[in-house]
Amino acid sequence: MLNRGADPATTHQTTREPRRLALTLPLDEAWTTALTPLGTHQCYQPGQIIFYEGHMPLGIYLHQTGHITLLRGRRPVRQCAVPCVLGLQLLFMNAPYPYSARTEDTVSLIFVPRTALTQFRATREDLYHAIEKAALGA
Secondary structure (H helix, E strand, O other): OOOOOOOOOOOOOOOOOOOOOOOEEEOOHHHHHHHHHHOEEEEEOOOOEEEOOOOOOOEEEEEEEOOEEEEEOOEEEEEOOOOEEEOHHHHHHOOOOOOEEEEOOOEEEEEEEHHHHHHHHHHOHHHHHHHHHHHHOO
16 A cells, blocks of 8 residues: 555555565666656765664665665665665555665665655556556565
8 A cells, every 4th residue: 555544535555465575676677767757866875774674664765876785683684786676565565664774885776755656656557556566476
């Protein structure tokens, strides 16, 4: 579900459960082309935290360059491949991050807020549903 608190008649709610939690998803070229204009460019320096374990996603991150380590507590879980999407599945599930994301060097991201994705659904429903399907593994 992307739009909490909206009119139930116009809000898309999914009841599908994902097959497994995907920490990241590969970044499809069509997604990049469509979603990049909806977001803002963010640049992080080495050692900065992009988001914290337990916090709710407010959008998704399109990882463009640099190295990001996902952490549970202080323990590294994995490195993120470039390009990838961070937080997409969690946003659709309305679930908190099960990990923190720390930069290892200079990192470039595009942050696409939840509200932009909701508006995107109205104009590109076909691609929105393809993204939702990839996120939820349906």
